[in-house]
Amino acid sequence: DDLPPSCSKPVYCDSELLHHVQTARVYLDSKTFVDLQMRNDENTTLNAFQILLNATNNAPTVDQLRDFVLEYFDESSELENWTPEDYSDTPDFLNNIRDVDLRQFAKNINDIWPTLGRRVKPIVFENPDRSSFIPVSQGFIVPGGRFTEIYYWDAYWIIEGLLISGMDGTAKGMIENLIELLNKLGHIPNGSRWYYQERSQPPLLSAMMMRYYEKTKDKAFLKEHISSLVKEMNYWMDTQIVTFNKDDRVFTLLRYYAPSSGPRPESYFEDYNTAQNLDPHQDHTEFYIDMKSAAESGWDFSTRWFISKDGDNSGNLTNIHTRYIVPTDLNAIFANALENTATFYALLGDLRKATHWGYLAKQWRATIEEVLWHQEDGIWYDYDILNEKHRNYFFPSNLAPLWMLAVEKDKIIKHAPRVLNYLKHSQGLDYPGGIPVSLSRSNEQWDFPNVWPPEVSIVINGVRALGTKEAKELAFHLAQEWVRICHKGFKEYKQMFEKYDAEIPGSFGGGGEYNVQEGFGWSNGVVLEFLNIYGEVMTAYDSYESSEKLKVLPLKAEKKDDKQVIPADDNESSSSTDCSSSEESP
Numbered sequence: 001d002d003l004p005p006s007c008s009k010p011v012y013c014d015s016e017l018l019h020h021v022q023t024a025r026v027y028l029d030s031k032t033f034v035d036l037q038m039r040n041d042e043n044t045t046l047n048a049f050q051i052l053l054n055a056t057n058n059a060p061t062v063d064q065l066r067d068f069v070l071e072y073f074d075e076s077s078e079l080e081n082w083t084p085e086d087y088s089d090t091p092d093f094l095n096n097i098r099d100v101d102l103r104q105f106a107k108n109i110n111d112i113w114p115t116l117g118r119r120v121k122p123i124v125f126e127n128p129d130r131s132s133f134i135p136v137s138q139g140f141i142v143p144g145g146r147f148t149e150i151y152y153w154d155a156y157w158i159i160e161g162l163l164i165s166g167m168d169g170t171a172k173g174m175i176e177n178l179i180e181l182l183n184k185l186g187h188i189p190n191g192s193r194w195y196y197q198e199r200s201q202p203p204l205l206s207a208m209m210m211r212y213y214e215k216t217k218d219k220a221f222l223k224e225h226i227s228s229l230v231k232e233m234n235y236w237m238d239t240q241i242v243t244f245n246k247d248d249r250v251f252t253l254l255r256y257y258a259p260s261s262g263p264r265p266e267s268y269f270e271d272y273n274t275a276q277n278l279d280p281h282q283d284h285t286e287f288y289i290d291m292k293s294a295a296e297s298g299w300d301f302s303t304r305w306f307i308s309k310d311g312d313n314s315g316n317l318t319n320i321h322t323r324y325i326v327p328t329d330l331n332a333i334f335a336n337a338l339e340n341t342a343t344f345y346a347l348l349g350d351l352r353k354a355t356h357w358g359y360l361a362k363q364w365r366a367t368i369e370e371v372l373w374h375q376e377d378g379i380w381y382d383y384d385i386l387n388e389k390h391r392n393y394f395f396p397s398n399l400a401p402l403w404m405l406a407v408e409k410d411k412i413i414k415h416a417p418r419v420l421n422y423l424k425h426s427q428g429l430d431y432p433g434g435i436p437v438s439l440s441r442s443n444e445q446w447d448f449p450n451v452w453p454p455e456v457s458i459v460i461n462g463v464r465a466l467g468t469k470e471a472k473e474l475a476f477h478l479a480q481e482w483v484r485i486c487h488k489g490f491k492e493y494k495q496m497f498e499k500y501d502a503e504i505p506g507s508f509g510g511g512g513e514y515n516v517q518e519g520f521g522w523s524n525g526v527v528l529e530f531l532n533i534y535g536e537v538m539t540a541y542d543s544y545e546s547s548e549k550l551k552v553l554p555l556k557a558e559k560k561d562d563k564q565v566i567p568a569d570d571n572e573s574s575s576s577t578d579c580s581s582s583e584e585s586p
C-alpha cells in the first residue's frame with residue numbers, strides 16, 4: 001500500500017528487527033524495546049540483524065533475539081532528572097486551602113512535580129538518530145511510570161496544575177516543547193517519540209496557550225507563536241476533516257484519523273495478535289489505522305470506538321471503527337481552538353484575522369449543535385456516520401461541548417435543566433469511586449469501571465459552565481467527592497494513579513494492555529485544579545472533627561473575586577462564605 005510506516009526510523013517502526021523482537025515478546029511490555037537506544041547507527045544495527053536472520057534461516061530463537069538486543073541496544077535513559085527552577089515547596093495557593101488535611105494533600109501533590117521533571121541529555125542532541133526520543137529544548141514534566149516522554153493532551157492538565165503551583169516558566173517550557181515538535185513534524189505527535197510520529201492527540205495546544213496567557217498576560221509569547229497555533233489548526237483541517245450525512249443534510253466536522261501501515265510499534269505484539277483474530281474479509285491495514293486513530297483520541301481503547309454489525313458498541317477490538325465516529329470532545333476542543341485563535345488575534349490587534357477565526361468558530365459551534373446535540377436525551381453524543389445515528393451511550397466526553405464553551409450562551413441557558421436531568425439519570429454519577437469513563441465493562445482501560453482524571457475534570461467544568469445554582473452545587477459536590485477519593489487513595493498507597501476504580505474509592509483502575517501507572521501528571525493537575533477553585537470551602541471529611549479543624553485554620557490570602565465559591569449543603573463552614581461566581585473560560 002501507499003501508506004507511510006508508523007515513522008521514518010525503520011528500527012523503531014518498520015523492520016524485520018522490530019517484528020521479530022516484538023512478536024517473540026523479548027520484553028513483557030512492548031514499549032520497552034522501542035524505548036531502547038542503539039549503540040551504533042541505524043544501518044549497522046539493521047545489517048547486523050540481517051546477518052542473524054541469514055544465520056538462523058529467518059527464525060532466530062528468543063534467546064538469540066535477547067542476546068542481539070543486549071549487544072546492540074542500551075537500556076540507559078535519554079533523559080536526566082530535572083528540578084524545575086520555579087518549583088517551590090511552599091507555593092502561594094496552599095494558603096487559600098482552608099482544610100488542614102487538604103492543604104497537606106495539596107502540598108504532597110505539589111512536591112511530586114520535581115520527581116516528574118526531566119530534560120533531554122546533551123548526548124541525544126549529538127546523536128539523535130540512535131534513539132526513538134525526539135529531543136526537545138526545554139525541561140518538562142512527564143506523566144509518570146512507563147510514560148517518560150511528553151504526551152500531547154496530558155500536557156493540558158499538567159500545565160493547569162503547574163500554573164496553580166506558580167510554575168509559570170515550566171508551563172511555558174511545556175508549550176515551547178510542543179511547538180518545537182509541531183515545527184519539526186508539521187503537527188504535534190501523540191508523544192515525543194518517533195513511533196508516535198504519524199498520529200497526534202486531542203488538539204489542546206491553543207487551550208494551553210489560553211491558560212498560560214490568562215495567568216501571565218505574556219503577549220510577547222503569544223505574538224511569537226500565533227503562527228504555530230494557526231499551523232496546527234490547518235493541520236487538523238487538512239487531514240482529519242470528514243463530510244457526512246445527517247437527516248438528508250451534509251455536514252463537515254473532524255474525526256480522529258491516523259493512517260500509517262502496520263501495528264503500533266510500542267504495542268506491536270498486542271496489535272499484531274489482535275489482527276490475527278480479524279474475520280477473513282477484514283483488512284489488517286484498516287484495522288491498524290483504526291487502532292492508531294483511537295490512540296490519537298487518547299481513549300485507547302474503549303467501546304466508544306466499536307461499531308458492531310448491528311451498529312451498536314458491542315464486540316471487541318476487532319470491531320474498532322474509530323474513523324467513522326464523529327467525536328464530541330474533538331469537535332468541542334476544535335471549536336474552542338478556533339475561538340481562542342480569534343481572541344489571540346484580537347489581543348494582538350489583527351482584527352481582520354480575529355473576525356475570520358471568530359466566524360469559523362461560530363460555524364463549528366452551530367454544526368456541533370445541529371449534529372451532536374440529541375434533542376430527546378438533552379445531551380451531546382458522538383455521531384456514527386456509517387449508520388447515520390447518534391451513539392447514545394454515557395461518556396464524560398458528552399459534556400465536552402460545555403467544558404470547551406463550544407455552545408452558544410443562549411443555548412447553554414436553554415439546555416441547562418435538560419443536561420442536568422440527563423446527568424442525574426445517566427448512572428454516570430452513581431459510583432462511590434468517581435465518574436466512570438463509560439458504563440460498558442469491556443476490560444479495555446477506557447471503559448467501566450475506570451475513572452480517568454481528565455474526564456472527571458471535563459464533567460465538572462462542563463457542569464460549572466451551565467451556570468445555574470443547581471449546576472454550581474452539583475459541580476462543587478462532584479469536585480469535593482473527587483478530591484476526597486484521590487486523598488483516600490493517596491493516604492493508602494502514597495501514590496497518585498493515572499486512572500482509578502469507580503467501584504472502590506481511592507483504588508487504582510486496570511484493564512487494557514499495560515499495568516496501571518503512578519505519578520501522575522494529569523491526576524495531580526486535576527486535584528490541584530479543584531483545590532484551587534474550591535479550597536476555601538472544600539473539606540476532606542464530613543466529620544465534626546474536621547469541621548472544627550477547619551474553623552481554626554486562618555486563611556492567609558483574601559478571598560479572590562475570580563473564584564467560584566459554592567456553599568455545599570453538607571459543609572457547615574461554607575454557609576458563612578459569600579457566594580460569588582464569574583463566567584470563566586474553560
Ligand SMILES: OC[C@H]1O[C@H](O[C@H]2O[C@H](CO)[C@@H](O)[C@H](O)[C@H]2O)[C@H](O)[C@@H](O)[C@@H]1O
Pocket residue numbers: 031143147151153154190191264266267295296297298299300301498514
Ligand atoms: O502504550 C500504549 C499507549 O499508551 C499511551 O496511552 C495512554 O497513556 C497516555 C499517557 O498518559 C495517555 O495520553 C493516553 O490517553 C493513554 O491511553 C499512548 O498515548 C498511546 O498512544 C499508546 O498506544
